[in-house]
Amino acid sequence: MSAQTSYPKPDIRVLLLEGVSPTAVESFRNAGYSQVQLYDKSLPPEKLREEIAAAHIVGIRSRTQLDADVLSHARRLIAVGCFCIGTNQVDLDAAELAGIPVFNAPYSNTRSVAELVVAEAIMLMRGIPQKNAQCHRGGWSKSAAGSHEVRGKTLGIVGYGHIGTQVGVIAESLGMQVIFHDIETKLSLGNARTAGGLDDLLARSDVVTLHVPETTATQGMFGAAQIARMKRGAHLINASRGTVVDIDALAAALKSGQIGGAAVDVFPVEPQGNADPFVSPLVGLDNVILTPHIGGSTLEAQDNIGLEVAAKLIRYSDNGSTLSAVNFPEVTLPEHTGSLRLLHIHRNMPGVLSQVNDVFSRLGVNIDGQFLRTHPKVGYVVIDVTATHEQATQVRDELARIPGTLRTRILY
Numbered sequence: 001m002s003a004q005t006s007y008p009k010p011d012i013r014v015l016l017l018e019g020v021s022p023t024a025v026e027s028f029r030n031a032g033y034s035q036v037q038l039y040d041k042s043l044p045p046e047k048l049r050e051e052i053a054a055a056h057i058v059g060i061r062s063r064t065q066l067d068a069d070v071l072s073h074a075r076r077l078i079a080v081g082c083f084c085i086g087t088n089q090v091d092l093d094a095a096e097l098a099g100i101p102v103f104n105a106p107y108s109n110t111r112s113v114a115e116l117v118v119a120e121a122i123m124l125m126r127g128i129p130q131k132n133a134q135c136h137r138g139g140w141s142k143s144a145a146g147s148h149e150v151r152g153k154t155l156g157i158v159g160y161g162h163i164g165t166q167v168g169v170i171a172e173s174l175g176m177q178v179i180f181h182d183i184e185t186k187l188s189l190g191n192a193r194t195a196g197g198l199d200d201l202l203a204r205s206d207v208v209t210l211h212v213p214e215t216t217a218t219q220g221m222f223g224a225a226q227i228a229r230m231k232r233g234a235h236l237i238n239a240s241r242g243t244v245v246d247i248d249a250l251a252a253a254l255k256s257g258q259i260g261g262a263a264v265d266v267f268p269v270e271p272q273g274n275a276d277p278f279v280s281p282l283v284g285l286d287n288v289i290l291t292p293h294i295g296g297s298t299l300e301a302q303d304n305i306g307l308e309v310a311a312k313l314i315r316y317s318d319n320g321s322t323l324s325a326v327n328f329p330e331v332t333l334p335e336h337t338g339s340l341r342l343l344h345i346h347r348n349m350p351g352v353l354s355q356v357n358d359v360f361s362r363l364g365v366n367i368d369g370q371f372l373r374t375h376p377k378v379g380y381v382v383i384d385v386t387a388t389h390e391q392a393t394q395v396r397d398e399l400a401r402i403p404g405t406l407r408t409r410i411l412y
């Protein structure tokens with residue numbers, strides 16, 4: 001892979017927020033990116049705007065909101081890395097229209113979340129949160145009342161994707177009956193069975209666990225009506241996104257006994273960093289396991305995520321490859337040893353490609369290879385050429401003048 005980019009690597013500013021793993025910092029440094037700034041929390045809006053205005057690459061986790069307004073301040077930004085699974089915190093359309101690919105780590109913390117969820121199902125079925133709270137207060141409640149094995153009980157999984165399927169496989173190995181609901185037709189693993197819709201799943205499950213992404217359809221999808229359809233005293237686990245569950249309705253159901261216990265890892269509003277207070281209507285309820293959005297926070301997962309997302313960002317910055325970008329035309333590129341590489345990101349409208357090619361023929365620069373992928377709104381064309389740096393710079397300047405151009409870069 002070429003070690004040089006049009007902008008000298010030592011000048012490329014990498015901004016990493018929310019305490020992403022040191023493996024990411026190390027990856028950037030090993031690849032020649034010396035300007036890596038790491039913050040251990042998310043930044044307040046003003047500071048974020050200021051920092052992102054100077055950054056070429058930004059890495060975040062789930063807390064930092066990169067909306068259209070913030071992205072409009074990011075004039076130098078070439079790529080965003082979400083060092084997590086969820087990408088709902090980024091306005092993906094706005095990023096695409098600004099010519100900024102967004103990468104994530106779609107699987108690296110799957111197992112960590114699944115293990116926690118299954119452990120929580122056992123804890124909830126045994127009434128451990130209440131017993132633990134009583135013991136901490138000096139109480140003693142040695143009783144089997146309300147305490148059950150998970151073996152033979154029904155686990156209902158809402159969202160049967162990477163995490164949901166893993167949860168199902170582990171739960172089944174403990175003897176649980178697994179049913180699931182998904183908006184897509186999903187191949188069931190093991191003996192898991194698809195439920196006859198969400199209501200059917202709610203009516204049959206002893207424990208319901210949510211593993212959907214945050215979308216407009218899932219925001220608020222679990223409210224008083226869904227809770228009322230659950231078996232009385234059944235349990236709820238939410239390690240997906242805080243906005244999926246109506247937290248006030250959940251608090252009311254936990255107090256009334258409609259829900260026997262809950263484990264909640266994600267909240268509609270989460271503190272910015274570890275020094276900030278956590279406020280929730282669930283605080284103080286003995287029958288709830290509260291965790292600070294750490295479903296995917298194991299050292300194994302975070303180290304792998306650091307390596308995976310940093311590698312994708314470095315590959316894009318060094319080579320132009322957008323493979324596995326979540327919002328962008330995906331182009332897998334060979335190395336370009338011996339040739340210069342020009343990147344042209346443009347609005348997908350008729351005539352752009354012919355104007356791009358016209359620039360090369362007008363300036364007498366021979367094209368060695370060309371790679372094009374388009375999305376409905378954005379096109380990404382990569383052109384390898386044999387040319388001097390001066391010729392390439394001239395071509396890049398001409399390409400930048402083509403109407404609809406969003407970004408151009410040269411990789412040496």
Ligand SMILES: NC(=O)c1ccc[n+]([C@@H]2O[C@H](COP(=O)([O-])OP(=O)(O)OC[C@H]3O[C@@H](n4cnc5c(N)ncnc54)[C@H](O)[C@@H]3O)[C@@H](O)[C@H]2O)c1
Pocket residue numbers: 085086087106109110113158159160161162163164181182183184211212213214215217218221239240241265266293294295296297
């Ligand atoms: N607590 C944590 O630390 C943590 C860690 C990782 C992921 N997450 C969250 O978990 C989510 C799921 O992760 P994943 O890797 O399994 O994602 P995934 O994309 O593999 O699976 C999500 C599944 O939900 C389904 N789905 C979407 N909308 C639905 C709806 N309205 N009703 C039913 N099903 C629906 C999808 O079809 C898909 O099968 C992530 O998007 C992220 O928000 C949380």
Ligand SMILES: O=C(O)CC[C@@H](O)C(=O)O
Pocket residue numbers: 061062063083084085086087109293296
């Ligand atoms: O690390 C985080 O902040 C988010 C973890 C999790 O919610 C994810 O989306 O992967």
